[in-house]
Amino acid sequence: MRIESFLEQSPVFQVSRVARRMEAAMNGLLAAEGVNLLEALVLAALFFEKRGAVKPSYLAETFQTTRGNVSHCVSSLEAKGLVKRQIDAEDARGVQLVLQPLGRRRAVRVMGILDRTQRELEQRLGAGEVTGMLEQLAAVAAVCEGWVTRG
Numbered sequence: 001m002r003i004e005s006f007l008e009q010s011p012v013f014q015v016s017r018v019a020r021r022m023e024a025a026m027n028g029l030l031a032a033e034g035v036n037l038l039e040a041l042v043l044a045a046l047f048f049e050k051r052g053a054v055k056p057s058y059l060a061e062t063f064q065t066t067r068g069n070v071s072h073c074v075s076s077l078e079a080k081g082l083v084k085r086q087i088d089a090e091d092a093r094g095v096q097l098v099l100q101p102l103g104r105r106r107a108v109r110v111m112g113i114l115d116r117t118q119r120e121l122e123q124r125l126g127a128g129e130v131t132g133m134l135e136q137l138a139a140v141a142a143v144c145e146g147w148v149t150r151g
Helices: 002-008 010-033 037-048 058-064 066-078 101-125 127-150
Strands: 083-086 093-101
Touching: 002 010, 010 037, 010 093, 010 101, 010 127, 037 058, 037 066, 037 083, 037 101, 058 066, 058 093, 066 083, 093 101, 101 127
Parallel strands: none
Antiparallel strands: 083 093
16 A cells, blocks of 8 residues: 555654554563553552652653553552552642552562563664664654744
8 A cells, every 4th residue: 555655654643653563562461460561660660759759740750641540540550459548738739659569569560570671672673773873862752842833
C-alpha cells in the first residue's frame, strides 16, 4: 500500500511505533511481577523518593501522562496491596503515596527488570549509541514541543 511507504519514512510514526512496541515488550516482561510499565515506574519512584514526598500530580508531570492515568495506576497498585494513599499532613486536600512492605519488595524486583533491559540495550547497541539515541530523542521532543507553542 502507498501509506506504508509514507509511514516508513515518517519519523513521527516510527517513533510512535517503536514506543508502542517497547511498552508492549516491557509489559510482557513485567507481567510476571503482576504490574505494567507505568505501575513499575510508580513503584520505582516511590522507592527512590523520600517517604511521603510523592504525590500523584508529581507522577503525572514526571511521566508526562494524565492525572487520570496515574489515579487508575495508583488504584490498581493499592488493590494489589503495594501502595497506600495517605492524606497529606500539610495540605488535607492532597494525597501522598507510600510504599507498603510488599510494594517495596516488588519495587526492587521490577527495578531489576528495568536495569537488565537497559544493560541489554547497551550491550547489543553500545552504550554510546544508546546515549546518542537519547540525545536525538530529546532533540526531536524539543522540535515537537515547538509545534505546540507555535500552533
